[in-house]
Amino acid sequence: MTRRSPPGIHLSLGAFAALSLYGVLTYYWRVDDANRRDPDPYRVEFQVGRVAPVREALPPGARLGYLSDLPFSDVRGSAMFFAAQYGLAPHPVQLEFKPNEVDFVLGYFAAVPDLAKIQAEHSLQLVREFGPGVALFRRAGS
C-alpha cells in the first residue's frame, strides 16, 4: 500500500466531513424554502377536507362514479381525482364507470358548476350539495 502522510489524510477527511455537512445544510435550506413557498402543491389536505362530509354521508359499501370539469389528462384534474379517491376511501371511486356499476356519482368541480345542466346531460339526480363544486348524485329514476 502506498504510504500517505497522516496530516494529508486527516485534512482530506476533515474536508470531506465539512463538505457533506454543507450538502446537508444546502438540502435543509432548500426544503425549508420549498415548504414555505408551496407547502402542499396539490392541495391534498384542502381536498380531503372538501370531500370529508361526502364520506360521512355515504352508506357503508357505497360505490361511486366520478364527474369533474377538469379532464384526467390535466395534472390538476388527475390531482383532484386522486385526492378525492383518497379522501373517500374505503368507498371505491371509479373514474370511468357504467351507470349500473355505481350507487352514487361524485361531482367534483374546480369551478362552481351548473348543477341543473349536469343533471340533464348525464341523466343524474342531485342527492345533496356539499359546498361549492362538490355534489353527490344518483342515477335519475333509481
Added chain:
Amino acid sequence: MQFLPLFNAALAGCLWMAVLAQRQPLAPARLRWLLIPSFGIAAGCGAASFLHFLLLAGGLAGPAAVLLSDAALALVPMSLWLRARRKPIPASGADSPAPFRYNWLLAIVLLAGLAFVLAAHLDSLRTRPHGDWDAFSIWNVRARYLAGPEGSWKTAIAPGLMSHPDYPLLVSGLVARCWTAGGTFDTLAPAAAATIFFLASVGVLTGALATLASLSVGLLAGLVLMATSPWLALSASQYSDIPLGLYMAGGLAAAFIGARSEDGWGWMALGGFLCSCAAWTKNEGLPFALFALLSFPLSGKRRAVIPLWLGSLPGLLVVAVFKLVYAPPGDVLAGQSAAQTLAKFADLSRYSQVFEAVYRQIIDLGSGPSHPLLLLVLLGLVLRFQARAATPLLYWAGGVLLLQIATYGAVYVATPHDLNWLLGTSLSRLFAQVWPAGLLTLFSALNPPERCLDEPTPTRPHPSARRKKK
C-alpha cells in the same frame, strides 16, 4: 393505539435481532446498539406486513386479530430472548483494529447532519401530511382500502379502480395495520412508518459497514448518504422507494455479515428474508430478490446458500400467492405486441434518451462541492480501494446491482408509455432504491482511514481476549 402495531413490529424485529446477536455475536460487540434496531425495524415491519396480508386473505383482519397477531409476533422472540440472555455471550474471537482517532468527530458530523435532515423531514411531513403524489394516489389510498370494512381490501388490487393495482403491499399493509388497530385514518401512522424506514436505512448502511469494515468506513458512508439530496427528499414522501432501498441494502448487508463466519446461518436467513421483503415492497424488488438469491451460489459461499434460500421462502411464498392468486397482471409492458417491444429495443435513440436522463440524474444527485460523486472521488483518492476486498462475495453484490440497473434500463427502453414522461417521473426513485446498496458495496472495498495512516496501527485485542490474559 394506532402506533401499537408499528411499535410492536419494530420491537419484535429488535428482539429477533437480539436473539441473533446473542447466538452469533457481532464484532465489535458495541455496534449492537446500531445494528439491532436498524435490522430489527426492517425485519419486524416486513414480518408484520406479511402477517397482515395473510389476515386479510383469511378474512380475519379486524382490530382484535391485528392486536392478537401483534402479541404473537412479539411473544415468540421475547421468550427466545429471555432464555438466550441468561447465557453468557460467546466471544466472537475477532480482534478489532485500533479505531480511527477521529471517529468521534465523524460521528458528531453525521449526527448533526441527521438532525438537520430530520428537521427537514418532519417539516415536510407537517406541510404534506398525506405525502406526495404517489403516496395519496397509490400507497396511502391502498392502505385505506386495506383498513376498510371487510372485503374492501380487494379494492386496493382492483383493476380499473386503482392505479397500479398489481403493486405489492408491504408499506400499505403496515400502515393499514396501524389504521385497523387505531380505528382511524390518522396521517401520523404513514408519517411514522416513513420516518422509521428512513432512520433504519441510515442505521443499516452505517452499522453494517462498521461491522464489515470499520466504524470509520460506516460513518463515511453515512455522510455520503446524507449528502445525496434526491434520496433524502424521498424520505418524507411516504413512497415505497426508501423502504425498498432499505431491504435491498439490508439483504446484501446481512448476507455479507453472515458469509463472514462459519456459523452465520442466522444472518444468511435474515438476508434471505429481507430479500423477500424487497419483493413485497415494490415490483422492482422482485427481480432484485431473484437475482440475489439465484446468483448467490456463484459467490463461493456454498454452505450459506441453504439458510439464505430458507430465509426467503416464507416471504416469497406470500409474494407468489399475492401475484398469482390476487393481483392483476402488471402494466409495465402491457398494451404492446412482442414485435413492438422488439422494435423499441432496436431503436437506438431510446437508449440515448435513457443515458441522457441518467446523466442528468447523476448531476442532480447533489449540488456544488458537496455532490456525493465528488465526495466518493475524494475518498477514493485519499483512502484507495483495497484489492483484497475484491472477493467473489463483493462481485456477487455488485453483479446483483448491475443486473438490477440493467433491468431498469431494459424496462425504460421497452416501455409502451411516453419515455420522457416515465424517465422524468421515476428515474430519481430508481436511483434512490439502489443507492444505499450501491454505497454498501462500494464502501465494503474502501480502505479504512486507520489502515491508511502512516503511524503503525496496533491491533487491539477483543475485550474477552484481554480478560483471558488477566
